[in-house]
Structures are given as structure tokens and as C-alpha cells.
Amino acid sequence: MHLRTTKRLALVLAAAALALAACGGSSDDDSDAAPGDGLTSASPRAGGSLTINIVTESRGLDPFTGAMSSVTDYSRLNALYDVLVYADGKTGEIKPQIAEALTTPDGGRTWQLVVRDGVKFSDGTVFDAAAVKFTWDRMADPANRSLYASSLRGVTTEVADARTLRISLAQPNARFDQIVAANLAYVVSPTAYQKDPKGFSRQPVGAGPFLLKSWQQGVQQTYGRNPGYWQAGKPYLDELVFKTVTDQTQSFNSVDTGGSDMAITLDSRNANLAKDAGMDVTELALNGPGGVLFNMAKAPLDDPRAREALTLAIDPDGFNKIMYDGKVVTPKSLFAVTSTQIDQNAVPTPRQDTAKAAALAKQLADEGKPLNVTLMMPQSTNSGKTGEYLQQQWNLVPNINVKIDYVDINAMMAKVLVGKDYQAAYYNLATPAEPVLWNALHSKSPANWLNYSSPDADAALEASRTATTPEDLKAAYTRLAQVTSRDFLMIPLQESITYVYAKRGKFGGLELTSGAGILMDRLGRSGT
Incomplete structure (x- = not known):
């Protein structure tokens, strides 16, 4: 595998608050792990559920209307679609996921994207280069009013073979792979989308580790494990629930009292409370004030x-x-x-x-x-x-x-x-x-x-x-x-820092992208 990687020279900033929490386990904290280590260093195990309290409801769950930020839909979309590539939260390096290669031979004028062999959408259809082109064409279509259409301005694509998409830019951009990671990483099932374009955002079909099972508007979204996910043995969790919780204090209290397991926030006060309570706390500094x-x-x-x-x-x-x-x-x-x-x-x-x-x-x-x-x-x-x-x-x-x-x-x-x-x-x-x-x-x-x-x-x-x-x-x-x-x-x-905190010793495998979205295929419960 050869993937062109570019290193960001700094991590990034944001300025809104998001809370994410999980429920479904004992609140007793009998771990000897040191605070701050567990979420990223502990190994996840198979099974269990996770409930995430998030500050806003989704506008839609397709890549065209979903809000791509840590305070809105990044983690939800990661769960449903997985990603072509992502920017590592610690280094900014572009890393492969469903795309095994994204390269440029000429300093950014043209690019070539190669998707993995054998990946399928959750409806059983094949994830191929044509599906990427289909999604990007829908993204660029003014009729869809996508917030991310400008990322494809001056971009033309051609399917070279089942797995290869050739990309030409109107102007050279040596950092186009960063654009793909930030705004173009989610790919829809063309078959499912064409069946019901207007309803797709409520009934999305992707190739991610989870499937949307139900959606109570303004209350919660419930996801189940995708049995046909392309990575054997993943995801670790059986169920994932995103709850809409706007109050940051309520979110912290739910973790502290055991009603929830985890939260993600940009509120330093909550993070300090979590540290004082002896919780595992992971930090990611973000650029852009x-x-x-x-x-x-x-x-x-x-x-x-x-x-x-x-x-x-x-x-x-x-x-x-x-x-x-x-x-x-x-x-x-x-x-x-x-x-x-x-x-x-x-x-x-x-x-x-x-x-x-x-x-x-x-x-x-x-x-x-x-x-x-x-x-x-x-x-x-x-x-x-x-x-x-x-x-x-x-x-x-x-x-x-x-x-x-x-x-x-x-x-x-x-x-x-x-x-x-x-x-x-x-x-x-x-x-x-x-x-x-x-x-x-x-x-x-x-x-x-x-x-x-x-x-x-x-x-x-x-x-x-x-x-x-x-x-x-x-x-x-x-x-x-x-x-x-x-x-x-x-x-x-x-200057915002994203904090993820949880009761000590309860979760492992946490990995954040540079936009502070959680990669849901690798997060799971740890310990017994």
C-alpha cells in the first residue's frame, strides 16, 4: 500500500461545545489505571453499548446536509459511513481507511484514489470508484445545497476501473488529500440513494461499522453493529446511541453519577471537573479560534x-x-x-x-x-x-x-x-x-x-x-x-481544546481525527 501523506504542522482549534456520554455499565470505579491514560491506551473488547450525549440534533444524516464538526455530526457520520481517509488527530498525517491510496504524481494537479477490494455497503452493494464519483457528483450538484460543494469546485473525476478514480483539479492543490479527509470522506450507497433521494438523510446507507436502527427527532438516534462491516472483528460495540443533550452540566453529571460513561466537550470547566473526579481525560488541541x-x-x-x-x-x-x-x-x-x-x-x-x-x-x-x-x-x-x-x-x-x-x-x-x-x-x-x-x-x-x-x-x-x-x-x-x-x-x-472524559478504566481504543471526530470502528469497552 502506498498512501501520500502530508503532515500538518499544528493541530487545530474550534469554538463551540459538544457533550458526548455513554451508558450501559457500572459506575463503580475500581481501576488502578492513572487518569488520562485509559481512553487511548487501553485495549477494547467486543460487546457492550455506548450512549453519547451530543449537544445538537442532526439536520440530516447524509454527507450533503450532515454538519461535519465535532459538535454536530462527525462522529455520527463516522459510524454510518466510515471514511475514505482521515487526518490523524495527533500528527495531521493523512491515513488510509476505505481508500488504500490517495496520491498525486504532479504536485497536486491530478490525483488518483484507489479503494479497497471487497468493501460493501450495508445494503450488500459494492463500494467502488463509481460510488465515490456518484457521491461527489451529488455533493457538487447545486440542487442538493451541500455545505461542502465548494470543496469540489473545479474538480473533475473519471472512473478508471472498478477501484480507481482519477481526479483532475482546475488549479494545483498539494493539499487536496486534506480536503478529502475533511469534507469528502463519506460515500453513500448509490442504489439506496437513487431509490429515495429525499428520504435518504433519514434512512442513510453507508459502509460504516454501524447501521441506523431508529431516530426519535430531538431525543436520540440508535445504531446497531453492522454485521457486514469490511474489517473483520469490528466494530467492538454492539450498540451505539446518540442522545441530544444541550446542557453541559447535565452531561457531566450523568457521567459522574454513572448514568453515562463518557463525554466529549470543548468546555474546559467540565474537563477540569472530570480531572478532579479522577476520570480518564484525553485532550486534543484544535486550530481556528x-x-x-x-x-x-x-x-x-x-x-x-x-x-x-x-x-x-x-x-x-x-x-x-x-x-x-x-x-x-x-x-x-x-x-x-x-x-x-x-x-x-x-x-x-x-x-x-x-x-x-x-x-x-x-x-x-x-x-x-x-x-x-x-x-x-x-x-x-x-x-x-x-x-x-x-x-x-x-x-x-x-x-x-x-x-x-x-x-x-x-x-x-x-x-x-x-x-x-x-x-x-x-x-x-x-x-x-x-x-x-x-x-x-x-x-x-x-x-x-x-x-x-x-x-x-x-x-x-x-x-x-x-x-x-x-x-x-x-x-x-x-x-x-x-x-x-x-x-x-x-x-x-x-482557543478550544476538545476533551474526552470517562470513568476510569471503562473504555479503550479512543482515536480522534484532526477534526475531533471519534473513529467508531475502534472504540470499545475495556476491562471486565
Whole structure:
């Protein structure tokens, strides 16, 4: 097997919270394992069930409408479809799964994907190169309104033989394999999809380790083990349940009291509680900060002075102290402060300057451009606290008036990512940098939901795709960080770390992708 691998030079950031929990075992903790070791080091055994509390309900369970992030559907889709390839959560290296090879002979202009022999969908039909082409063609079809269609812009495919798909790009991209891992890894059964295209998202058919058995909207989804899964002896679990639980405190309490076994969260407070309780805790730092992002096509934020005024009115370190007791890292750009993808010393750090913020706001008011803004925030307990803090800080500055609009997370995604119907949003640019940053920031990207247009940013993004050495990639991303900081693209407030915690000694085989999705084929109960 030969798989082209590229190493990410840093792990990635996100900014929303997700809780995942499991039930079905004793809550007694008699293991001698040290906290922090068990989830990734313990060996899983066959059998048992796992219930996962997740913060949002699915919009749909097909790859076109499913929300690909750790806070929504990554783990659900991994269970149903498996993946062609994935980016390793620790190294960013692209690794094979159903695709045994994804290579480029010419620096990214053309690619070849080879799928494994003998893989079948759960309806018994063959998983082949034609199925990949079928799925990608549906993904690119505007009629399906896929959030990920832009990942296939300028991409043409040809089935060379039953297992081989030839891929041609309009422009070279040495990191196209990262795009496949992030947005194009899930493949549907063409036979099942063609039978009922409209109903497929409720009755999905993939080649993953689990099958959807039932779905109670807003309550839970129940999955059973796929007996025809292509990897012998997997998955380890017999049953998997995803429950919709929006309250983070409730999720932690369910693990702590034994009603659940496991949770995944970006809330450092819950993670600290889990550590204090002696649980196994695994951490994964993510790139792409959470914070306030601006729609640059909406007045008054189309004026850079308005964005600068709002930015200078906020103290990110003060936010950290109030919201997280100073226990989380405060980001300063599009990239994590620990990222080696950029030259950290070359990127300026905005500092709070309320006097300058007031002066800019007065200029705008005098010109008939009052700084009246509505900030859209996801609906949750923690978001309420965040919104209150930000609103208070902004409204202390003369001529700045900010209102907060709390919206269901799925509805917010539709408004922000699809409709671009917002002024400012508390959201994230969760990486992998490819294709997220290109899609969100390039002026010619149809997925540019920030309505950002900068020749300098475009040039940096284009240079990142043609870079063939780590040094060239670092130079391109450093320039991108500098330009977006200069243009006040966002107020970075929250460097996120994904935490997975469970009662000590209960689970093993945990492996996360770089997007913090759980690879469900290898997770299982450990011990007796």
C-alpha cells in the first residue's frame, strides 16, 4: 500500500461545545489505571453499548446536509459511513481507511484514489470508484445545497476501473488529500440513494461499522453493529446511541453519577471537573479560534473602522479570566498560539484600547454610520454568559450599541453559512486549514460567508495550495494571519481544546481525527 501523506504542522482549534456520554455499565470505579491514560491506551473488547450525549440534533444524516464538526455530526457520520481517509488527530498525517491510496504524481494537479477490494455497503452493494464519483457528483450538484460543494469546485473525476478514480483539479492543490479527509470522506450507497433521494438523510446507507436502527427527532438516534462491516472483528460495540443533550452540566453529571460513561466537550470547566473526579481525560488541541466574526457585506461592519472599534473595546485576557478563570489559552490570530504553521512573532496582537474604540465609534456616528450591531450566538447556557459579558463591555463605550440574538445552533449554521444573514456571529473557523480557510476567506469562494475580499489574503491562500515545502507553507499562512489581523476579520477569544472524559478504566481504543471526530470502528469497552 502506498498512501501520500502530508503532515500538518499544528493541530487545530474550534469554538463551540459538544457533550458526548455513554451508558450501559457500572459506575463503580475500581481501576488502578492513572487518569488520562485509559481512553487511548487501553485495549477494547467486543460487546457492550455506548450512549453519547451530543449537544445538537442532526439536520440530516447524509454527507450533503450532515454538519461535519465535532459538535454536530462527525462522529455520527463516522459510524454510518466510515471514511475514505482521515487526518490523524495527533500528527495531521493523512491515513488510509476505505481508500488504500490517495496520491498525486504532479504536485497536486491530478490525483488518483484507489479503494479497497471487497468493501460493501450495508445494503450488500459494492463500494467502488463509481460510488465515490456518484457521491461527489451529488455533493457538487447545486440542487442538493451541500455545505461542502465548494470543496469540489473545479474538480473533475473519471472512473478508471472498478477501484480507481482519477481526479483532475482546475488549479494545483498539494493539499487536496486534506480536503478529502475533511469534507469528502463519506460515500453513500448509490442504489439506496437513487431509490429515495429525499428520504435518504433519514434512512442513510453507508459502509460504516454501524447501521441506523431508529431516530426519535430531538431525543436520540440508535445504531446497531453492522454485521457486514469490511474489517473483520469490528466494530467492538454492539450498540451505539446518540442522545441530544444541550446542557453541559447535565452531561457531566450523568457521567459522574454513572448514568453515562463518557463525554466529549470543548468546555474546559467540565474537563477540569472530570480531572478532579479522577476520570480518564484525553485532550486534543484544535486550530481556528472561536470568537466574534464579522459579515463585511453588512453595514456598519463593511467599514473597517467599525470592526476595529468593536475589537479594541474587548479585552481577550479579561474575557478569559471572567469566563474560564484564566485557565484557557487566549488566541491572537486565525491560528493557535502553539501553532508552528505560522511565525508567531510576525503576527500583531490587538490590545484593548477603549479610548481609540470610542474615537472610531464617534467618527462613524458623526458620518451617519451609527455602530449598532446584532451579535448572533448559539443557544446554550454558556453562550448566555458569553453574550452578556461581550454586550456589557461593548455598550460601556460611547456610540457602540450591541444587541445579542440567541439562535438554535442548527438554525444559526443555516443563517451564517448558507444565508449569510447576520452582522456578527460568535462562531469559529475550525480547521483543518485546508479547505476551511480557503472556503471562508477566498474572495472567489462561494462559501465565503464572511463576504471577505482581500487581494493579499487571496494571494496567501493561493500560495498555500502551491507550497510544496513546510517553509513555503509557513510563509503563506503567516502572511494570511498578518493580513486578516490587519483587516480585523474577527475578535479571537477562545482557543478550544476538545476533551474526552470517562470513568476510569471503562473504555479503550479512543482515536480522534484532526477534526475531533471519534473513529467508531475502534472504540470499545475495556476491562471486565
